[in-house]
Amino acid sequence: MVLLGSGLQYLKEGVTPHMWCPGCGNGIVLAIIFRVFEELAYRNEETVVVTGIGCWGKADDYVVTNGFHGTHGRALAFATGIKAFNPRLHVIVLMGDGDCITIGGNHFIHAARRNIDVTAIVVNNFNYGMTGGQVSGTTPAGMYTSTTVYANPERDVDICALAAVAGANYVARGTPYHGFELEINMKEAFDKKGFSVLEVVSPCPTHYGKNNAMKTPVEMLKWIKNRALPKAEYDSLDPSMKDDYFPIGKLVDKDVPDFNARYDEIRARAMKGRTA
16 A cells, blocks of 8 residues: 555665664655656656666666666766657756756756756765765865865855856755755755756765764754755855855746757757748
8 A cells, every 4th residue: 555645656666764863864855756757747657767876866767767876976977868869758857966056067067057857966975985085076165074184175166156157947945854845855856847957955974974074964054054055045144154154945936948849849940941
């Protein structure tokens, strides 16, 4: 028996308990994905979950929809091809910060520029969690990882700001602590035509937390609670205080025609010219 509203019909049988570390936010995010799938009545044969490499890239192991597991940093390239070939499919791309931005940053920019109609759910754990906690492109400056033991000298990439400036139609940020709000933003992202990005800030409890005064998952969740602010509240802060916080919720929402709509328009124009 599947409980209504649980989304469990999208979970493969016999795959739990999952492989993620205790306190990791990935399980929360996956459960919300399943609930949104159910709320939107996504059919398995019309849905494709695309993943790359990394902790969050293992999420396709638990899903009964169509799946495509690609190489490191290339999940969005494969997803673009899938959606361009069959625009009727619901294409959801699950990536970590290393997979999406540090290695796959160029694909991320061009997916947003094309405004391809896929949804990217990026779990940002601030390091390469699967391979030992190395520094990534989203590791905050001054923080510690297994490869920056005296602090990270580089500035971090703001995933949502990059998505916005590159042309995404929908951009939002959430956290595992704010589960109800995350579910609302995820549904909006799935519903939006064009490229949608939902970043989930979820520091790695095994490596990043251990190295940065978040020794337990509870301390990690308290850190999220104290630093995540609704966008309106964040915008009202004095600029000198903004580095200590980050905005959550819907950040960009527009209705620029997506890639497939523009392609169909140009193709129709070309066919008309050919038959004239």
